[in-house]
Amino acid sequence: MATDRMEALSNLESFVRSAEQHSFSAAARLLALTPAAVSRNVAQLEKNLGVQLFQRSTRKLLLTEAGEQFLQAVRGNLTGIQTAIADISQNAxxxxxxxxxxxxxxxxxxxxxxxxxxxxxxxxxxxxxxxxxxxxxxxxxxxxxxxxxxxxxxxxxxxxxxxxxxxxxxxxxxxxxxxxxxxxxxxxxxxxxxxxxxxxxxxxxxxxxxxxxxxxxxxxxxxxxxxxxxxxxxxxxxxxxxxxxxxxxxxxxxxxxxxxxxxxxxxxxxxxxxxxxxxxxxxxxxxxxxxxxxxxxxxxxxxxxxxxxxxxxxxxxxxxx
The missing domain is CATH 3.40.190.290 (D-Maltodextrin-Binding Protein; domain 2)
Structure with missing residues (x-):
């Protein structure tokens, strides 16, 4: 159960960073992951939500209308969750x-x-x-x-x-x-x-x-x-x-x-x-x-x-x- 929650958080972070950078590759560099891993995380998030978050092209990632709304809803909360996890899980x-x-x-x-x-x-x-x-x-x-x-x-x-x-x-x-x-x-x-x-x-x-x-x-x-x-x-x-x-x-x-x-x-x-x-x-x-x-x-x-x-x-x- 805890593993599922951490995977969901990882998927969210991959989505937010990809949206900010307009690129899976750029997000991957920030997250120390491969572009393929970031792309899989975002795809899994889209599957779980049942909506498409990005319009994908060979040049750039563009948010869909649903993706734009979701980004505004989760971006600030993601920082708070990551902060809490880092402070609690590492050295009490x-x-x-x-x-x-x-x-x-x-x-x-x-x-x-x-x-x-x-x-x-x-x-x-x-x-x-x-x-x-x-x-x-x-x-x-x-x-x-x-x-x-x-x-x-x-x-x-x-x-x-x-x-x-x-x-x-x-x-x-x-x-x-x-x-x-x-x-x-x-x-x-x-x-x-x-x-x-x-x-x-x-x-x-x-x-x-x-x-x-x-x-x-x-x-x-x-x-x-x-x-x-x-x-x-x-x-x-x-x-x-x-x-x-x-x-x-x-x-x-x-x-x-x-x-x-x-x-x-x-x-x-x-x-x-x-x-x-x-x-x-x-x-x-x-x-x-x-x-x-x-x-x-x-x-x-x-x-x-x-x-x-x-x-x-x-x-x-x-x-x-």
Whole structure:
């Protein structure tokens, strides 16, 4: 009897994920199943309900009218059922299961990964599954439990917790500054070789408005000699003396402290908002958030406070001149 109930739940999950992804193959990747298994689960659900839920074609899955109505009825309830099963069946309600997290490669490896051994030691029944990417994800639609970054849409059921500011500063290799001297105003940077970020989302070059000590805001026109859609590539290029770079403090601070990069125009910076921890919660309230997500959020916020990372990522953080 319990097996039948679990099979019914698996069939429901296959249906919901297939409807969200418009594809059995995409749903299978999320569920760690084969496309054939997902297709069988959906077919079994249709047989049990006595209705057709999808119009199938070689290109895309389309919901029937009955399928659309059924999806709206079961989608929210499925999350609550899965949460309850995971929390009760694994370690008597203790945090357990796979926690899927999206975050940028450089920031994640430099600042978040070193915190994870202690987290896993505290919660041995939790498994971390990371997607390292600079793109902005759709948390709920893509099946993530949490994401770290900025600019993610706060869709229904998504909560943002501020971790630190995003302050962008100008940096360059000391050898480049020895060759060219120090600029006194951002407008002079148009005469310098530069490395510049391209947005992974829009494909446009990043152009930041830098605030000066007198309240002036300047957006320099750069002579970009190297363009990349990854901030770690820009950091590496700056270290190789390829040009002046506008870097967010999390990418720059360690190199500033080591002296491998030097801050240029130290009275100027751009404020791009904040680094946030995004996580999904059950629509009925945070009390039904999976235990694995709740403890991850609490742990990461506490560690950012203990290590004073928010202060470390502020543009006024003291570094050698």
């Amino acid at each position: 309600g203790q945090p357990a299961g796979t926690l899927r997290l999206s975050l940028s490669p450089g920031f994640g490896l430099e600042h978040i990964l070193p915190l994870m051994p202690e987290f896993l030691a505290r919660y041995p029944a939790v498994r971390l599954d990371w997607q390292l990417s600079n793109r902005q994800v759709h948390l709920v639609e893509e099946g993530f439990d949490a994401a770290i970054g900025g600019g993610i849409e706060l869709a229904p059921g998504v909560i943002a917790r501020r971790l630190a500011p995003v302050h962008v500063i100008w940096v360059a290799a000391p050898e480049l500054l020895h060759e060219r001297g120090y600029p006194s105003h951002p407008s002079e940077l148009s005469q310098w070789p530069a490395v510049q970020m391209r947005s992974p989302q829009s494909g446009k070059l990043h152009q930041y408005g830098f605030k000066g000590p007198a309240g002036e805001t300047v957006t320099p026109i750069l002579n970009a000699r190297f363009i990349a859609d990854d901030p770690d590539a820009l950091t590496r290029a700056a270290l190789l003396r390829m040009g002046v770079a506008a870097l967010a403090m999390p990418h720059a601070v360690a190199h500033l402290q080591s002296g491998r990069l030097v801050r240029v125009l130290p009275d100027w910076y751009a404020d791009l908002g904040s680094i946030n921890l995004y996580f999904s919660s059950h629509p009925a309230g945070a009390g039904l958030m999976p235990a694995k997500t709740r403890v991850f959020v609490d742990y990461l916020v506490a560690e950012f406070g203990r290590l004073q990372l928010a202060a470390r990522f502020r543009q006024e953080f003291p570094v050698p001149s």
